[in-house]
Amino acid sequence: MKSKIWLSSPHMSGNELPYIQDAFDSNWVAPLGPNVNGFEKDLQAYIKEDRHVAALASGTSALHLSLILLDVKQGDEVICQSKTFSASANPIVYQGATPVFVDSERDTWNICPIQLEIAIKDRIEKGTKPKAIIAVHLYGMPYKVDEVNAVASKYNIAVIEDSAESLGSYYKGKNCGTFGDFSVLSFNGNKIITTSGGGALVTKTIELKEKAIFLATQARDNAPHYLHSQIGYNYRMSNIVAGIGRGQMTVLDSHVEKRRSNYKFYVESFKNNAKIVFLKEPENYISNRWLSCILLDTKETREGLRLALEQENIESRPLWKPMHQQPVFKKYPSYLNGVSDDLFEKGLCLPSGSNLTDQELERVITTVNNYFRTC
Numbered sequence: 392m393k394s395k396i397w398l399s400s401p402h403m404s405g406n407e408l409p410y411i412q413d414a415f416d417s418n419w420v421a422p423l424g425p426n427v428n429g430f431e432k433d434l435q436a437y438i439k440e441d442r443h444v445a446a447l448a449s450g451t452s453a454l455h456l457s458l459i460l461l462d463v464k465q466g467d468e469v470i471c472q473s474k475t476f477s478a479s480a481n482p483i484v485y486q487g488a489t490p491v492f493v494d495s496e497r498d499t500w501n502i503c504p505i506q507l508e509i510a511i512k513d514r515i516e517k518g519t520k521p522k523a524i525i526a527v528h529l530y531g532m533p534y535k536v537d538e539v540n541a542v543a544s545k546y547n548i549a550v551i552e553d554s555a556e557s558l559g560s561y562y563k564g565k566n567c568g569t570f571g572d573f574s575v576l577s578f579n580g581n582k583i584i585t586t587s588g589g590g591a592l593v594t595k596t597i598e599l600k601e602k603a604i605f606l607a608t609q610a611r612d613n614a615p616h617y618l619h620s621q622i623g624y625n626y627r628m629s630n631i632v633a634g635i636g637r638g639q640m641t642v643l644d645s646h647v648e649k650r651r652s653n654y655k656f657y658v659e660s661f662k663n664n665a666k667i668v669f670l671k672e673p674e675n676y677i678s679n680r681w682l683s684c685i686l687l688d689t690k691e692t693r694e695g696l697r698l699a700l701e702q703e704n705i706e707s708r709p710l711w712k713p714m715h716q717q718p719v720f721k722k723y724p725s726y727l728n729g730v731s732d733d734l735f736e737k738g739l740c741l742p743s744g745s746n747l748t749d750q751e752l753e754r755v756i757t758t759v760n761n762y763f764r765t766c
């Protein structure tokens with residue numbers, strides 16, 4: 392069996408270990424400590440805008456806390472981009488609220504501003520104004536920030552920016568992770584940088600960051616005994632995990648560079664294959680190219696290629712199956728234009744890790760080319 396080529400695997404630099412060693416040496420083996428504070432500072436410095444960062448157990452917990460901070464509760468509705476990973480939508484249901492799914496546009500594959508406004512108007516007409524909009528920069532490609540924000544502010548609805556896949560991406564010169572009322576980062580094992588598991592909530596004020604940390608550490612009121620006046624969560628990041636994060640921050644830009652160069656290599660290698668189409672960056676958009684994605688001419692070609700890669704022990708994956716098609720979310724309202732369904736049928740994510748070797752990339756190219764020679 393040939394060695395496995397992964398879609399996106401963890402990529403340690405070696406710079407992580409001294410921070411972990413420090414945590415052991417100083418006995419900060421707890422969900423707080425110098426690495427947690429240091430990682431938050433590093434992230435704040437990286438995204439530059441005047442934002443505050445709370446390090447948490449996962450991107451999912453960051454999304455959940457953002458909904459709680461926006462007072463989303465039972466009976467409320469929250470709009471969510473349909474084409475995304477389920478973690479974008481799950482926390483809406485944790486709160487007992489109703490997700491309302493909105494389809495994508497073709498230029499970025501992300502939430503369609505036109506469908507968004509149609510959905511908002513219709514929900515208001517039906518008697519419930521949505522409390523928040525969850526927009527996602529899929530695969531590192533920024534969504535149409537100005538257009539989405541314009542609709543959101545027209546109806547005075549908060550935006551939660553799911554930036555889990557887009558640390559190191561830019562829109563009009565500004566970092567993704569700075570465009571929402573709340574923004575969410577993820578450091579899961581397959582993301583652009585990883586802490587094994589982890590996430591962060593980005594807020595506009597220090598007060599909201601502190602409120603998030605209060606909720607993430609069991610909502611303990613100020614008293615000598617344990618006193619609780621609201622429901623808390625155990626969502627804070629461990630000081631060990633944060634040490635990995637500090638080390639990973641030293642290689643974030645080089646990871647982005649490598650992922651972008653993987654993408655360029657695929658574009659160059661398949662430029663004479665009319666059946667393979669790429670998503671280009673619109674002007675003033677810079678994607679970290681977290682995953683290199685292609686569109687094929689039909690679902691059959693896509694599945695054939697996926698199986699051909701699997702035969703060679705190369706992992707690839709269809710684009711996210713939209714939430715409105717998921718058995719668990721089917722019963723919720725959705726506003727559709729066919730784009731995300733079409734992308735799901737024809738799209739495939741290729742191996743994209745920042746640790747891919749030239750030989751591994753060549754193996755992918757050869758397998759794809761062989762498939763098209765024989766199909």
Ligand SMILES: *Cc1c(COP(=O)(O)O)cnc(C)c1O
Pocket residue numbers: 448449450451452475476478479527553555556576577578579588589590
């Ligand atoms: C990974 C991911 C999340 C969840 O992050 P975790 O850290 O795995 O909880 C949320 N949204 C999107 C779009 C993701 O890709």
